[in-house]
Amino acid sequence: MKGYRSSHIGQQFGLMSVLSLISMLLLFYLFYSAFSDTFYEEKKQESRDLTTSAVSMIEGFYKLSQSSEMTELEAQQLALHALKSSRSFHDGYYWVNDSYANMVMHPERPDLMGINLAQVEDINGLHLFSEFVREAHKGGGWVDYYWTKPGVEREVFHKVSYVALFEPWDWVIGTGVYLDEVEAKNNRLFIQSIELIVVVFLLMAIVSVMWAKRSTILIRDLAIKDPLTGLYSRRYLNESGGSFISQDRRNENNHLYVLFLDIDHFKQINDSFGHRFGDEVLHEVGNVLLEHTRPEDLCVRYGGEEFVILTLAHQFGSVHRLAERLRAHINALELTENIDLTVSVGIAMRGCEESMISVLNRADQYLYEAKESGRDCVVSESV
Numbered sequence: 001m002k003g004y005r006s007s008h009i010g011q012q013f014g015l016m017s018v019l020s021l022i023s024m025l026l027l028f029y030l031f032y033s034a035f036s037d038t039f040y041e042e043k044k045q046e047s048r049d050l051t052t053s054a055v056s057m058i059e060g061f062y063k064l065s066q067s068s069e070m071t072e073l074e075a076q077q078l079a080l081h082a083l084k085s086s087r088s089f090h091d092g093y094y095w096v097n098d099s100y101a102n103m104v105m106h107p108e109r110p111d112l113m114g115i116n117l118a119q120v121e122d123i124n125g126l127h128l129f130s131e132f133v134r135e136a137h138k139g140g141g142w143v144d145y146y147w148t149k150p151g152v153e154r155e156v157f158h159k160v161s162y163v164a165l166f167e168p169w170d171w172v173i174g175t176g177v178y179l180d181e182v183e184a185k186n187n188r189l190f191i192q193s194i195e196l197i198v199v200v201f202l203l204m205a206i207v208s209v210m211w212a213k214r215s216t217i218l219i220r221d222l223a224i225k226d227p228l229t230g231l232y233s234r235r236y237l238n239e240s241g242g243s244f245i246s247q248d249r250r251n252e253n254n255h256l257y258v259l260f261l262d263i264d265h266f267k268q269i270n271d272s273f274g275h276r277f278g279d280e281v282l283h284e285v286g287n288v289l290l291e292h293t294r295p296e297d298l299c300v301r302y303g304g305e306e307f308v309i310l311t312l313a314h315q316f317g318s319v320h321r322l323a324e325r326l327r328a329h330i331n332a333l334e335l336t337e338n339i340d341l342t343v344s345v346g347i348a349m350r351g352c353e354e355s356m357i358s359v360l361n362r363a364d365q366y367l368y369e370a371k372e373s374g375r376d377c378v379v380s381e382s383v
Contacts, residue, residue: 040179061082062168083096083107093107095173097171099137103117122145123146123156124146143176158179160177223236229282231286232299232300241310242356245356254312258309258349259323259326260306263341289309297310298311346379366379
């Protein structure tokens, strides 16, 4: 029964863990979808900001040429050099063409310098340089097209660029992002996030399992053990009695004995010294029972000042000696108050096919006889 319950709890915990992980992944997928769109828009905005910054930089060189500090040609050469050098702080690159689609500067394609590219098409038939010029003259804008990557000249990739016009020199300046690189970065973030989620989930699962195991043990102990004495509860006696009966049946030479103990005059102890001291007495009696019985014996606080011990033994004599030994140790307890603590004990051996309730009742009857006989003694059936 206990194994079934533990297994059932484990199955429920496992199901809850799986559902929690699925929920976390679903929420993260929804977050990832929203994040992907945001990430793409951020990259587009980054291209726009970079292009705007490049135009402002070129304007600075233009002003120098207007102040006669350098010639216009020198200013243009310095501006183009600055744009070429921008890779140190810019993942991509700038290019410059004029309003006639003539290439002015392209750091990755020097072979295009001075060539008119108005008729150059991408794989979708878009005249992309003519489109650059059109968007730039409209005040700036994005162009979606396909273009080669640095170092990969025989293959084209999807790209989005922002272009702007620097009118004094009739330059169209642009820079952009390759969408496969954006997606790759996005996927790396996604994988890293998934790994983090899994690690966090596993850590949470380990902690939860440890906590659940500890809590289960604590709850189980609270359910089956008496917190004051540390002995098993009457409820556990009812659950475990069948196990002792089964062991009794399996071995003809082994018999089940029930010892019923009761602290003598316990009400007077409570009335005279208070319930706190009475609790201390119960605790110390519980310790005696645990210390002087075997691990396989079952020691139970049956209720109030009554205790029950289930033990399997070959001979009645050993059980009777156990009862007398317990009685003597309890009488020898040195408590804070000067009292003579005694117990009465009744012993019954389970008969063939006798139920646990029946043998408990008989042991209780012998306990009653011990009380009637003057207390502080052991009474049992004639064996």
